[in-house]
Amino acid sequence: MSRRARLLVFALGAAGLAVMFAFAVAGMPPFGTSEHPYRDLAVPAALQHRTANVVSSVNFDQRALDTLGEEVILLSSVIGTAALLRPTRRESRRPATRGGRVSDSTTLLSYLLLPVTVLIGLDVVVHGHLTPGGGFQGGVVLATAVHLLYLAGRYESLQRLRPLSWYVWTEGLSAASFAVLGLVGLALGSGFLANIAPLGSFQSLLSAGTVPILNIVTGAAVAGGGVVLLAQFFAQAIGTTQLPTRRSTS
């Protein structure tokens, strides 16, 4: 289609959708009322399982099946990226060159922040059932921490700290353990992904039953997945080179 035809089709469609959306939004309940059917169920349910962070209770206890699905989506995208970015026969690994310059202050700051970031990541993961945060958020922080090495200008030390297969295994094993934990609940007769661990005392580190366990498992999966994902893009951008091809008839 010509540019103008495409715009015309799009404009007609967008106008129609906008009208429909306006009607739909007009039918929404007013903002800030006290009627919240799901909250009224979820908060007591979280307290019943001694989980201080209700969001974590919804994610890892009440609707844990959704979270299992989401974690597997992440796993699937990581495998998919690895498959799509795998080096073809026309590409070869090249040793990373010491290109570019990194200022000393950046390097220093990155080294200083590395342990701090790892600690924060672990903290966010471990306290997911008590304070805002949890496996997904903490996992991202952990994956980021490893890449401060890259900011410090040390792609080689990043590669050394990053035997990729370990991270793949971490990701695979932790995704599997999420599902297996669910199956344990099934085997005990309490239901798939049921909260089967002892509930502990409210607001303490050891509380909320399986919620912290699933948080840690998710944190490991997300951290592993994040590292593998970024590694694929790094490898594509820095570590491989396209061999000159004999351009055939294509």
Added chain:
Amino acid sequence: MYRGSASDLAPLAVALPIVMACVVLVVQRWASRRLADLLAMVAAVAALGLCVALVAAAKDGRVVTWSGGWEPRGGRSVGVVLVVDQLGAGFACLAAGLTCCALLYSWRYLETAHGHYHALMLLFLAGMIGFVLTGDLFNMFVFFELMGVSAFALAGLHIEEPDSVQGSLNFALINSFGAYLSLMGIGLLYARTGQLGFAQLGAKLAGHPADGLIVGAFVLVTIGFLVKAAMAPMHFWLADAHAVAPTPVCVLMSGVMVEMGVYALARVYLTVFATSIPAPVVQRTFLTMGLLTAAVGSLMCFAQRHLKRLLAYSTIAHVGLFLIGFALLRPDGLAGVALYVVGHAGVKGALFLLVGLLLDRFQTLDEGKLFGRVGGRHPACWMFLVAALALAGLPPSGPGLGKAITEEAASAAGYPWLSVVFVLVSAVTGAAVLRAGLRVFLGQGHRPGPIEPAHQIGAEPKKPETEHPLRRTPSTMLVAIGVLLAGSVVVGVVPALAQAVGHGAGFFGDQAGYVDQALFAVPATPVPASPATWWSRSGLLLGAASTVLAVIIAGISLHVGSPERGRFLSRMIAGFELVRRLHSGHIGDYVAWLIFGAAMLAALIGLPLLP
């Protein structure tokens, strides 16, 4: 200790492929190729077994499983529920069965991207199974995304082909865009009701007249599913994705993933919106869209010479028929569509695999380049021709039975003229496949000229999918094709199967029963005996008619050269050329049409409901 119960089957069927995918991922580094093949196959067969057991367990209604043990009290719960009825479980069986055949086909020979293929196939299967077993709208969306993400990666797996990434990217962008619209619709529904389960949503909306929010939510939620179902004008991605995807992945995409979009439309409408959006409006809307889809699909199918594209467009044409069958909103219509889907999956899967054999041997998919190269003595020849006739509706094949029952449901619903549409669409798509088969295997008719210069995504593959071009066909591949064909025929000759589907369709549309059983554990009441779902005399006749018509059309297109162009004909060709040019491979075009299609749907449903 563990006491097995039927309600454990559903979560097991979802979890098992996930765990096995992780195992394959972890062991692939040391393990041989054969172990990866074996593990994936074991997982797929076990999942199939679990799904078959689910079909049996859902015989008298539905199997309800609350995850995490959050059983409802007074009809309210915070948990996620899996509600399995026979049609849902049957769909899961179809997904698992096709995965087994696809894995058998790729056994040992097909290139698998270092085991990534196996893990992705299992995750794809897990997504599809979860999608059809769940009874919760948001959970359905999660599995929808899982299904999507794995399929995007699988479709682009041949990274050495230059077009592969482009086709997969079109697939991913358009489908993700549709999914975002779905998510907005879910948000609207949640804002109104504070619920996410189908049963809770249905109970909350029951008797509530359709207003702007309900219409908007229905349109937005279903857009994502209809993009997946390749309903025109949101179908453009499908041919691009099929043109580049590895052959076993095409089997899953055409055989079951696309049809899941229709399943989700039916499930969401019948459980959530059935009492608020009036049936006549939905009926008119999806009859219109179904007719449009069937017309575009058959026209484009007949015009293709790239064999995978040809088969892909025939899938679009058949989706049009499935949408029409759903639009009848009758149990026998649903039963007909379900049988049609199963029969179509077997035939279409077999055809894709046969085309894959040609690619592995001759490194091309072009009807002209393959002309007469295979010879009629290869077993692939008669398999291909039989499958073509079955696609056209030859009794007693599965597609023929599905078509016959849907036609009868259409007559009973007051649309006897729809039979003409069914006959025409199956005849034209069958004829296109038949023509291709006769040219490729038997060298009939004249050889089509060289490829036209207009570039299409995936038009010229350069490599076989196997590590080396195949000299002879491995028996595993032939067995996979044979199983698919046999499965398709079994649907048409075993009355018990059709009966069970008819029985299950009765439960599928029973909204009140669904709510009662999911939320209040009320055992399902037996549905009134469904009308006979078996071959009738008119069904046999119409099946024979469409087959004969297909043979005639194929014969004409093979032996009649391009005629003198009269004014009428040249106008028609110009009009068709316009339609063909719309399928440009340009992602911007596709997005524009998606938005336009969504607006069309909104108008068709919303305008008649304006006060």
